[in-house]
Amino acid sequence: MNNTHALSNRLLTIIWLILVALTIATFSIGEAGLSGKHVMLTLLAIALIKSQIVANYFMDLRNSKLIWRSIMFGYFLIVGGLIWLAYLIGLK
Amino acid sequence: MDASTNTPDSVMLTEAQQNPNIKSEKGQGDLPGDLALWIFIFAEMLVFGVLFVAYAFTRANNVALFNDSQLTLSQTSGAINTLVLITSSYFVVRGVSAIKRGLSKQCAHWLTGALLLGGVFISIKLVEFYAKFAADITMSTNTFYMFYLSLTFFHFMHVLMGMVILGSIIAKAHRGGYSAQEHAGVETGASFWHMVDFLWIILFPLVYIIR
Numbered sequence: 665m666n667n668t669h670a671l672s673n674r675l676l677t678i679i680w681l682i683l684v685a686l687t688i689a690t691f692s693i694g695e696a697g698l699s700g701k702h703v704m705l706t707l708l709a710i711a712l713i714k715s716q717i718v719a720n721y722f723m724d725l726r727n728s729k730l731i732w733r734s735i736m737f738g739y740f741l742i743v744g745g746l747i748w749l750a751y752l753i754g755l756k
Numbered sequence: 757m758d759a760s761t762n763t764p765d766s767v768m769l770t771e772a773q774q775n776p777n778i779k780s781e782k783g784q785g786d787l788p789g790d791l792a793l794w795i796f797i798f799a800e801m802l803v804f805g806v807l808f809v810a811y812a813f814t815r816a817n818n819v820a821l822f823n824d825s826q827l828t829l830s831q832t833s834g835a836i837n838t839l840v841l842i843t844s845s846y847f848v849v850r851g852v853s854a855i856k857r858g859l860s861k862q863c864a865h866w867l868t869g870a871l872l873l874g875g876v877f878i879s880i881k882l883v884e885f886y887a888k889f890a891a892d893i894t895m896s897t898n899t900f901y902m903f904y905l906s907l908t909f910f911h912f913m914h915v916l917m918g919m920v921i922l923g924s925i926i927a928k929a930h931r932g933g934y935s936a937q938e939h940a941g942v943e944t945g946a947s948f949w950h951m952v953d954f955l956w957i958i959l960f961p962l963v964y965i966i967r
Binding site: 671673676677679680683684687688690691693694695697699704707708710711714715718719721722723724725727728729732735739740742743744746747750751753754 | 805809816835838843845849852853947950953954961962966967
């Protein structure tokens with residue numbers, strides 16, 4: 665199955681460059697010393713997008729059964745959601 | 757007649773026994789690589805997930821302490837290490853792509869690149885750990901450092917484990933042990949390495965950036 669849906673090396677390189685750009689965005693937010701719940705939400709969203717990209721395109725889960733993709737997406741959503749909740753609690 | 761009906765079955769049985777992970781036997785939608793390692797990957801994700809959430813809720817009760825202590829971390833080192841792991845993951849996926857086309861040597865070269873980047877990650881982390889210990893910072897200094905040192909060291913050990921796995925795959929690839937049809941071992945090792953990568957993708961903003 666993997667051969668049938670194999671990504672081209674060109675697309676893999678584009679995906680890698682997207683991950684690099686998102687990492688630089690995270691670093692820039694940190695360097696600017698930005699904080700607050702909107703910044704936090706942005707950072708979490710970037711981490712979620714990056715993790716999903718790695719899972720779907722590098723780990724090659726995008727063609728896997730729904731159960732496996734759900735476990736992976738659910739993991740990022742639950743862990744990210746709880747980190748978000750904890751951050752909001754910390755603001756009070 | 758008996759011989760002609762028995763022979764193909766016995767040949768197929770032998771092939772299956774010799775190659776239990778043979779790619780052609782995997783069905784549409786299966787996880788890449790060995791299922792046993794995926795159970796291990798999910799277990800590791802669970803452990804890290806609990807640690808990430810524990811960090812976040814402990815921080816919620818010690819915001820000032822965590823924010824002050826976080827200032828002593830090098831965001832530049834953390835960002836460089838993120839880029840290093842992302843790039844190593846890219847090299848690994850190129851290695852998998854190469855072996856799917858039957859290019860064993862090319863696969864070994866890409867994986868060697870990933871292994872070297874793993875070495876860069878380890879070196880940067882060792883410099884960070886050394887700086888902290890030189891400043892008399894240990895796990896008992898405060899709650900933030902307890903989490904920072906334990907989380908990053910736990911992850912550090914996973915990078916080392918991933919490097920050992922990559923090393924053994926590279927050695928087998930050099931011997932021509934994988935092919936376009938049989939490369940489950942490469943996919944299994946690759947999946948572990950990508951897990952190490954995406955756990956750091958969460959760890960980096962959580963510990964180094966979010967404040």
